[in-house]
Amino acid sequence: xxxxxxxxxxxxxxxxxxxxxxxxxxxxxxxxxxxxxxxxxxxxxxxxxxxxxxxxxxxxxxxxxxxxxxxxxxxxxxxxxxxxxxxxxxxxxxxxxxxxxxxxxxxxxxxxxxxxxxxxxxxxxxxxxxxxxxxxxxxxxxxxxxxxxxxxxxxxxxxxxxxxxxxxxxxxxxxxxxxxxxxxxxxxxxxxxxxxxxxxxxxxxxxxxxxxxxxxxxxxxxxxxxxxxxxxxxxxxxxxxxxxxxxxxxxxxxxxxxxxxxxxxxxxxxxxxxxxxxxxxxxxxxxxxxxxxxxxxxxxxxxxxxxxxxxxxxxxxxxxxxxxxxxxxxxxxxxxxxxxxxxxxxxxxxxxxxxxxxxxxxxxxxxxxxxxxxxxxxxxxxxxxxxxxxxxxxxxxxxxxxxxxxxxxxxxxxxxxxxxxxxxxxxxxxxxxxxxxxxxxxxxxxxxxxxxxxxxxxxxxxx
Amino acid sequence: xxxxxxxxxxxxxxxxxxxxxxxxxxxxxxxxxxxxxxxxxxxxxxxxxxxxxxxxxxxxxxxxxxxxxxxxxxxxxxxxxxxxxxxxxxxxxxxxxxxxxxxxxxxxxxxxxxxxxxxxxxxxxxxxxxxxxxxxxxxxxxxxxxxxxxxxxxxxxxxxxxxxxxxxxxxxxxxxxxxxxxxxxxxxxxxxxxxxxxxxxxxxxxxxxxxxxx
Numbered sequence: 001x002x003x004x005x006x007x008x009x010x011x012x013x014x015x016x017x018x019x020x021x022x023x024x025x026x027x028x029x030x031x032x033x034x035x036x037x038x039x040x041x042x043x044x045x046x047x048x049x050x051x052x053x054x055x056x057x058x059x060x061x062x063x064x065x066x067x068x069x070x071x072x073x074x075x076x077x078x079x080x081x082x083x084x085x086x087x088x089x090x091x092x093x094x095x096x097x098x099x100x101x102x103x104x105x106x107x108x109x110x111x112x113x114x115x116x117x118x119x120x121x122x123x124x125x126x127x128x129x130x131x132x133x134x135x136x137x138x139x140x141x142x143x144x145x146x147x148x149x150x151x152x153x154x155x156x157x158x159x160x161x162x163x164x165x166x167x168x169x170x171x172x173x174x175x176x177x178x179x180x181x182x183x184x185x186x187x188x189x190x191x192x193x194x195x196x197x198x199x200x201x202x203x204x205x206x207x208x209x210x211x212x213x214x215x216x217x218x219x220x221x222x223x224x225x226x227x228x229x230x231x232x233x234x235x236x237x238x239x240x241x242x243x244x245x246x247x248x249x250x251x252x253x254x255x256x257x258x259x260x261x262x263x264x265x266x267x268x269x270x271x272x273x274x275x276x277x278x279x280x281x282x283x284x285x286x287x288x289x290x291x292x293x294x295x296x297x298x299x300x301x302x303x304x305x306x307x308x309x310x311x312x313x314x315x316x317x318x319x320x321x322x323x324x325x326x327x328x329x330x331x332x333x334x335x336x337x338x339x340x341x342x343x344x345x346x347x348x349x350x351x352x353x354x355x356x357x358x359x360x361x362x363x364x365x366x367x368x369x370x371x372x373x374x375x376x377x378x379x380x381x382x383x384x385x386x387x388x389x390x391x392x393x394x395x396x397x398x399x400x401x402x403x404x405x406x407x408x409x410x411x412x413x414x415x416x417x418x419x420x421x422x423x424x425x426x427x428x429x430x431x432x433x434x435x436x437x438x439x440x441x442x443x444x445x446x447x448x449x450x451x452x453x454x455x456x457x458x459x460x461x462x463x
Numbered sequence: 464x465x466x467x468x469x470x471x472x473x474x475x476x477x478x479x480x481x482x483x484x485x486x487x488x489x490x491x492x493x494x495x496x497x498x499x500x501x502x503x504x505x506x507x508x509x510x511x512x513x514x515x516x517x518x519x520x521x522x523x524x525x526x527x528x529x530x531x532x533x534x535x536x537x538x539x540x541x542x543x544x545x546x547x548x549x550x551x552x553x554x555x556x557x558x559x560x561x562x563x564x565x566x567x568x569x570x571x572x573x574x575x576x577x578x579x580x581x582x583x584x585x586x587x588x589x590x591x592x593x594x595x596x597x598x599x600x601x602x603x604x605x606x607x608x609x610x611x612x613x614x615x616x617x618x619x620x621x622x623x624x625x626x627x628x629x630x631x632x633x634x635x636x637x638x639x640x641x642x643x644x645x646x647x648x649x650x651x652x653x654x655x656x657x658x659x660x661x662x663x664x665x666x667x668x669x670x671x672x673x674x675x676x677x
Contacts, residue, residue: 015654015657015658015661016654016657016658016661018636018650018651018654019636020634020635020636020637020639021634021635021636022636024651024654024657024658026658026661026662026665028665028669028672029672035494035495035556036555036556036557038497039497039498039499039557042497047648049648052658053662053673055673055674055675055676063494064495079495081495081496081518081519082495084495084497085495085496085497088497099676122671122672124669125672130555131554131555132553132554132555132579146555146579147555147579147582148555148556148557148560148579148582148583148586149557149583150557150583150586150587150647151582151586153648154647154648154651157648157651157652158648158651158652158655158658159658159662160651160654160658162647162651196482196549196552197482197548197549197552197575197577200549200575200577200578201578227553230549230552230577230578232578232579251674252671253670253671253674257670257671260670260671261669261671264668264669296481296482296484298482312481313479313480314480314481314482317480408486408491408554409491410491410492410494410495427484427486427553427554429484429486429487429553430486430487430509431486431487431490431509432486432491435490435509435515
């Protein structure tokens with residue numbers, strides 16, 4: 001029977017049926033960060049259990065770390081509660097012998113940037129992390145999903161996830177993206193089309209000429225936001241682009257093992273006649289830059305669009321919270337802050353794109369703060385080598401140290417009450433980036449161009 | 464530990480919104496805790512209070528948003544939450560479930576749930592019940608009338624004043640877990656031999672997965 005990519009990954013990791021309709025799925029890799037792990041480690045200890053396979057676990061602190069004064073390490077965290085959480089991760093990792101890229105390690109970064117960058121995430125693997133954006137790793141044909149803290153404990157103790165099989169959805173994006181239209185615009189358009197619950201219960205496989213032409217960084221952006229469409233899993237088939245990306249990374253197999261791996265990885269694609277319960281088609285050539293106007297990622301429109309009428313309670317709430325009126329143009333929104341970063345858009349390609357847009361220009365005097373937060377220490381190092389940090393600083397951006405930063409604003413990087421922010425992150429929920437903050441999700445190109453103008457602009461005019 | 468209940472009767476708190484996300488259920492500043500308890504006073508913090516909340520503060524004396532349902536006398540003591548589509552979407556934070564339980568909610572009823580939140584509920588013994596829109600609408604009316612409803616988990620029935628409103632679906636095993644407070648890890652570890660066997664086989668097929676740290 002023909003199989004989808006998801007079916008293949010599932011079948012190769014199914015350990016046992018638990019007798020209740022759920023299965024034990026073997027987990028090859030488990031990524032850990034400071035926020036969703038302490039209660040899991042504590043639970044394990046209380047029950048007197050040991051981790052099943054230590055070397056499957058890799059940790060890094062990302063949510064709470066400050067993006068300034070990083071040479072101070074943990075002592076640079078001024079919030080005592082946050083500091084304790086990062087220290088707790090240090091202690092749990094050192095007590096159990098789990099490899100951690102700690103706050104002072106140059107490999108530290110956002111867990112979803114670090115995994116692929118290190119070759120910790122590899123095609124054909126199963127990977128979990130106590131973070132919903134784990135779907136990012138599906139870009140490498142990896143079955144990756146976000147889990148809760150109880151599940152973190154379960155995976156630590158059993159090396160398995162208790163799971164039910166998801167249904168298969170295919171999203172086909174054909175055509176060719178216009179200059180200035182990016183993977184972020186693709187994923188926002190998908191969410192706009194199927195809604196934030198459209199992918200609930202599904203694994204989404206992205207395909208079509210737009211995806212085939214896309215870099216791994218871009219595919220990660222698309223898979224990352226699958227969860228914003230309700231899908232825990234996003235996937236892209238293995239191809240030459242994947243092979244080139246994975247080759248020679250620190251954890252990538254070498255020599256004979258590499259050859260063996262490749263011989264298996266080329267099978268990581270859906271069979272031609274595999275069955276998908278749902279198929280969605282999107283014309284990539286027709287896509288315009290996307291901007292969210294509301295408080296749910298599905299509240300998204302084209303950059304030249306108008307704010308919709310309040311025809312539901314949810315839209316009414318959102319308009320009030322965002323202080324917008326139906327019929328306004330996106331370009332009428334005045335911006336206070338700009339954030340370039342997050343597990344969605346903080347990889348080197350994102351920074352290159354944003355730097356290209358701002359090079360030689362100054363950000364608008366209306367912008368109170370514009371920050372660039374690279375996804376990892378190694379992304380930062382690469383960017384510095386290419387002189388991108390200078391381009392950003394000269395145009396008025398602040399160049400920060402790696403972490404989740406203003407995507408969820410657990411650290412000091414936050415929006416003020418009522419401020420509008422052009423953000424390359426993934427969630428525009430009420431208060432997500434700071435109490436009363438108003439988030440507009442956009443691509444790095446749109447964020448950068450909008451920083452220059454102080455309001456949203458159609459970045460296609462610049463390309 | 465798990466709640467061990469088979470029959471629950473209580474008042475309903477109506478939260479008439481789609482897409483109630485876990486950032487709303489418990490805002491990020493409270494996720495810095497390394498414990499599972501103590502989140503109740505900050506449940507729906509941004510909607511519930513008129514100031515900015517922070518961990519460790521005296522919540523009793525904070526200005527409350529009187530228009531938010533949780534603060535209305537009418538709904539005092541309500542421990543069944545009803546909401547609309549895609550409840551619990553967004554972040555995987557299990558703190559959302561811990562907050563709802565710490566506050567005192569026993570059951571969450573919605574038109575649909577986000578996947579991760581739904582799993583997190585069962586892993587903590589909070590009962591999530593998914594019902595069609597028309598039944599949810601009836602429940603909103605009952606909450607307006609401040610009626611109590613009864614949820615019979617054994618029979619999978621919701622009733623009001625002895626009259627059956629609806630039955631509901633629940634996975635039989637998950638039902639058993641909630642009823643008996645089963646230890647999920649313990650149950651999975653009964654398959655330890657199968658896991659070891661799988662692992663041995665996988666280490667032959669894909670040895671790189673088992674390489675030690677670099």
